[in-house]
Amino acid sequence: MILRKRFKKRLAAAWLFLFLATNFVAPCLVSAQEEAIQSASEVVVPTTTPLPEVTPTIVPEAPISTSAAELNSVPSSNLIATLIPTPADVVAKGDFDNKGNKPKMAKINFRSDESVQLALGDYKDKQPSISIFRGGEQVENLETKIEDGNLKITPQRNFKPGKYTIKVQENETKDIVMEQNFTWGVLAINTNKSIFLSGEKAYLQMAALDDSGHTLCKSSLKLEIRSAKSETTILTTQDGTIKNSETCGADNVTDNPDYFAYYDISGIGSYKLKLTNLDNGYEIEDSFEVKENVPFEIERVGATRINPFKANYTMSFKIKANRDFVGEIQETIPSSFKILNNPNNSTMEQSDNGTMITWQVDWKSGDTYELSYEYDAPDISPQFYLLGPLTIKQLNNETIFSESRQWQIAADSAETDSIMVYDTQTIVSTPKYRRWTGSWGSEASANDVNGVIKHQVLKFSPTRDEAILATLTST
Structure with a gap:
């Protein structure tokens, strides 16, 4: 009986709450909502000038030098394109056309004796403008050829190793269709033999260079060898x-x-090599x-890296x-x-392909x-050279x-000659300089420029409003 009375009391209270909410609270809420709408409509100021239409435009950022291994390790959720609205009549520089197949590279690391290849995709018949850059400077006189929709850049017997950038642009609009970094x-x-006999020991000789083409002596290297038996x-x-x-x-x-x-x-068979700089x-x-078996067993003995400034070398x-x-x-x-x-x-005998020794x-x-x-290589560093193949x-x-296969040579040496330019007075005067060739030379006064300038460096003082301009001429 007690529970029943309490239930009836609670039920009566519930009905009372529902009655009050329906007749008093709800009308108040509706009235407040109507007042808010009226207030908002009074704040809006009409205008006869239409707002400019905007379209989302992808603004590309500067390319980041990233290895293929790093790209493969990035989860897809981290690859985000930021959409920034811009006026419809503004086209961002380098805005890509999303239609069709873009030019692309199958890989981004190439051997010195390997041709760089670029699939032009739907642009194979559009004659795009293609430029190659190294260290921010455009590379000229490269041997290029287009076959079956592929651009092929053949290495010369001497070229500068390092990081390159290839840029493909529309001929008329100059819009960037594709821009890609690659290493060459x-x-x-080098292997001491290009063709071995089964049971022999291969002598594998390697070199590692940085993006500028200079020697790396402490790199962590890994060499994978896949035998003809797929072992x-x-x-x-490291090991x-x-x-x-x-x-x-x-x-x-x-x-x-x-x-x-x-x-x-x-x-017997073909042995595949994969060298990685970790x-x-x-x-x-x-x-x-x-x-x-082979009719002639050929073994090369020579340098893989040379210092062209200090010595001549022998190939045997x-x-x-x-x-x-x-x-x-x-x-x-x-x-x-x-x-x-x-x-x-x-x-x-000299030919278009180089010098032939017979x-x-x-x-x-x-x-x-x-x-x-015995050969004397040009005093150029860094540089890469291809020799051979020896032919019978x-x-x-x-x-x-x-x-x-060809023999590969990296030419590199440290810069041992340098110059320091400075001033000894606080007033405008002729700067002084001293040469470094392993030790500092005596002080000398700079000369007036009277020849073609080959190189110049401008440096500002960190403490005074002054600058020194040093120029090197051809004389």
Whole structure:
């Protein structure tokens, strides 16, 4: 009975609350809402000037140098395009047309002996403007060719390694269709033979360069070797299977490679190489061949990195003839190389492809022969050079054997010559300078400019409203 009375009392209270809410509270709320609407309508000020229409436009940011490995590690949720409304008649510079297939690269790291390729997509018939930049400067005189909708840039026998940028623009509007960073020649692999026999030990010689093309002596490298049997071997600097050369360093002279490793070969076929710089994610792919037998076994002995300012270098060949042969041995080198004396009674001939060295030989089967030449490379740093392949021809000029790859050389040295320009007075006067060539030279006064300016540097004082302009002339 007590519970029942309480239930009736609660039910009566509920009905009373509902009655009050319906008859008093709700009308008050409706009235307040109507007053708010009326108030808001009185605040709005009508205008006869239409507001400009806006369209969302994607504003591209400056490209960021990122390795392929870093890009692959970024989750898709972190890739965000920011939409900023702009007037309809304003087109952001570099605004991309979203229709059709854009030009693209299948990869962004290339060997020094490898052609850079760009698929033009729907722009293959539009003749776009294509520019290549290195270090902010446009690169001229590159050998380019378009085939089957692909742009192909062939490396010359000498070029500067490092980071490049390719830019594709519409010819008429100059709108940027595509802009991509890529590296060329920052990693290199030389093998002492281009074609091995099963059971031999391969001597793998490597070089690593930075974005400017200068030598890196302490890089963390990884080399993956996939055999003809699809067996993978991994060598690294961390575990010591890739060795750092003790002679790697600035301003030194050595024939030793900066990094090297040995690999035991088992089985014939093609062996795939993948070299990665773990510090920046750059990687290249290469290969060598293993055959059951070859008519000539060719081994190269030479430098992978040179200091062109301080020494000349020698390239040697050890060649075992597995058949009698009378004919010519030919080696092609960059035309900028100076060959010293007459190596092994050879002849030299200039061509569009470089300088060709030719030896006339008469070899007997089973014997091993040595050929060599000494070269002086131009005093340019950094630079990359391609030598070879060594080719064996009969007297009728028919090629019967050739190396399957070129030899790669990185030319680099430390800058040992520099100059310091300064002033010793607080008034306008002739600046002083001293040269550094391993030690500071005596003080001298700067001269008036009387020749073509090759280089200039302007520096402001951090404490006074002054500046010094230093210029270097061609005289």
